Amino acid sequence: MTTTEQPVGVLLRQWRERRRLSQLDLASRTEVSARHVSFLETGRSRPTKAMLLRLSEQLEIPLRERNSLLLAGGFAPAYPQHTLHDVPMAAVSDAIGMILAAHSPYPAVVVDRHWNMVDGNDGVALFTVGCSAQLLEPPVNVLRLSLHPDGMASRITNLGQWRAHILDRLAHQIAASGDPELVALQRELSEYPGDDADRVHDTRSLVVPLKFEGDLSFFSTTTVFGTPLDVTLSELAIEAFYPADAATATAIRSLRNGQT
Known part of the structure; x- marks a missing residue:
């Protein structure tokens, strides 16, 4: 579990390492360059909302944490949260x-x-x-x-x-x-x-x-x-x-x- 207090690149790296993927592995799955993944993780590049969602899908990040990742990247959450009574x-x-x-x-x-x-x-x-x-x-x-x-x-x-x-x-x-x-x-x-x-x-x-x-x-x-x-x-x-x-x-x- 992560919080929005950490930079979005740090969160991405934590999820990638939790899935035991190299930057090259993730880049191949997401159809981007390994260099781009590296730049995203180090903060040299700022990910778009679409890129965060693509990376989240490949990393199989839970929806709750995808929202946290989006918030850390400066975007609004993409997934709603309702109670069973709503x-x-x-x-x-x-x-x-x-x-x-x-x-x-x-x-x-x-x-x-x-x-x-x-x-x-x-x-x-x-x-x-x-x-x-x-x-x-x-x-x-x-x-x-x-x-x-x-x-x-x-x-x-x-x-x-x-x-x-x-x-x-x-x-x-x-x-x-x-x-x-x-x-x-x-x-x-x-x-x-x-x-x-x-x-x-x-x-x-x-x-x-x-x-x-x-x-x-x-x-x-x-x-x-x-x-x-x-x-x-x-x-x-x-x-x-x-x-x-x-x-x-x-x-x-x-x-x-x-x-x-």
Whole structure:
């Protein structure tokens, strides 16, 4: 993550280095000379708005940070940012509601770029039973809730494996974004107790499962919106959990029907 307090050339260089590209690599992708890229980074040349947008596209810079880059270059942001309650987001909000409802009784949550829960369906209650009230106060961070000793951790039977999966996923996200808030979250989660001896994945499983007390086992999928042009929309993801075996599917249906 970057701020507009830094020169636009410095920000460009930081993003290029984060993507592990040379100036020649970026120049080739953007169809300009390596010398021009060098001049932009050192401040000898001032980029146009169109050039900043071209470079941002090739560097796969998140929309929020593209706006910051434009501001640093002296231009207005190119991408709007709405809440789900704003009129332009009505269709998106309705679609999210339909996805969450259709996924019930299995848990599904909508999270932002920092893993704070934006919305969720009734199935989420399966995971939050017994969790500390403090952890359930908005904004609920789903990764903290998952690994905190007063959250779901005590009910996850493969905690070491699940903890390693979450920390690895977070590390990849940090490498791509450099977000300091995610760095702080990773540091916090790493300090929570967990059985690191259980980090090895079961080679018989196709995905890393979330194994819950009561012999429940889930796998998760992540859904994002294609070609978003709004900052908020680009940062939303739907995490949906599915039964990893027939016994779990039967147990969840029984719970829904009020059976024991």
